Amino acid sequence: MLKTVDILIGLTVVMLLASLIVTVLTQFVNGVWNTRGRHLLRGISDLLQQVGPGVDHAIASKIADAVLTHPVIRAVGGRHGDVIQRSELTKILLELAAGSGPQTLEKNARDCLIKALQSSGIPDPAAALQSVTNALLDLETNRPDLASSVRHNMALLQGANSAFVARVNAWFDQTIDRVSDRFTFTTRGITFVMGLLLAFVVQIDTPLLVNRLATDPQLRSALVQQAVNLDVQNHEFDKLSSDQRQQALNDRAVADLVSVPASISEWSSNWSKAGPHPNPTGVLLSAVLLSFGAPFWYNALKNLLQLRSVLAQKDDQQRAQRQNVTPASV
Secondary structure: OHHHHHHHHHHHHHHHHHHHHHHHHHHHHHHHHOHHHHHHHHHHHHHHHHHOOOOOHHHHHHHHHHHHOOOOOOOHHHOOOOOOOHHHHHHHHHHHHHOOOOOOOOHHHHHHHHHHHHOOOOOOHHHHHHHHHHHHHHHHHHOOOOOHHHHHHHHHHHHOOOHHHHHHHHHHHHHHHHHHHHHHHHHHHHHHHHHHHHHHHHOOOHHHHHHHHHHOHHHHHHHHHHHHHHHHOHHHHHHOOHHHHHHHHHOOOOOOOOOOOOOHHHHHHHHHOOOOOOOHHHHHHHHHHHOOOHHHHHHHHHHHHHHHHHHHHHHHHHHHHHHHOOOOOO
8 A cells, every 4th residue: 555655656756747747838838828818908999898788799809908908007018918907997098088198099989988988888988087086186186085996986976877877887807817718618628738749749648657656666656755855845835936946846857767868869769669669659658647737646645754754653553463472382
């Protein structure tokens, strides 16, 4: 039983090391592709079609693009922002309709937005925006104890009290929830692809790794010792940044368990050489396991170490009992 737990601990250590690399790759792809900003763009576009009668998809996309590239909202490099508050969205829409801000809309998009506001109880967007500004100044003067977000929401309700603001408030939270769900689903897909790519590049074959751990007690013992050392330092580990965590775990990597081929020919020869070699099915299984993420494997490692400690204590007690038993007289 203890040997089985040690094999699982060794496998978990390797998966944890590889999962950290997968996490870095996933974050890099999300950053380059601006995944969250893309999903937020779609969510704001859907919201505008919901709250603005007569706003078609193309116009809603143009308005959403102007909102998420607003100087207050946009991300680094002028890309679509990935975070927006409800009050910010409403004020920027009023600003775009009034034509008084740094962002401008095409004539057809602005006319469509003005029409949607007028049909929802805001006949003059510029006047409504000024009323919101006055209400905000009054709240900051008379109610400085309120949080900034509360003051902005109250100013919108006082200065632009209309069906449009009510619809935005009613649908904003549900829209952001859908954006988060789509972003999570996309991130999981990217994580699996990155795990599959890493598993094939470094040829992580889970069944082959398990077999090697089962037949190599020294390697198994080394991995268990590394896992124990990592668990002893878990309080410090939780306080480290992601880069420091990756470096701390990479320092505990075991040679020859995973290796990056120096060339394509070397990588190809590993699949066809005699003796134990990576199997595509095992590599695919590794990719599935890597998609669980580093937090999963770190928690699994801590649980396995606790289980091993209990089993080791029982094993020691049983060994002591066997050694202290007096042989029966003949």
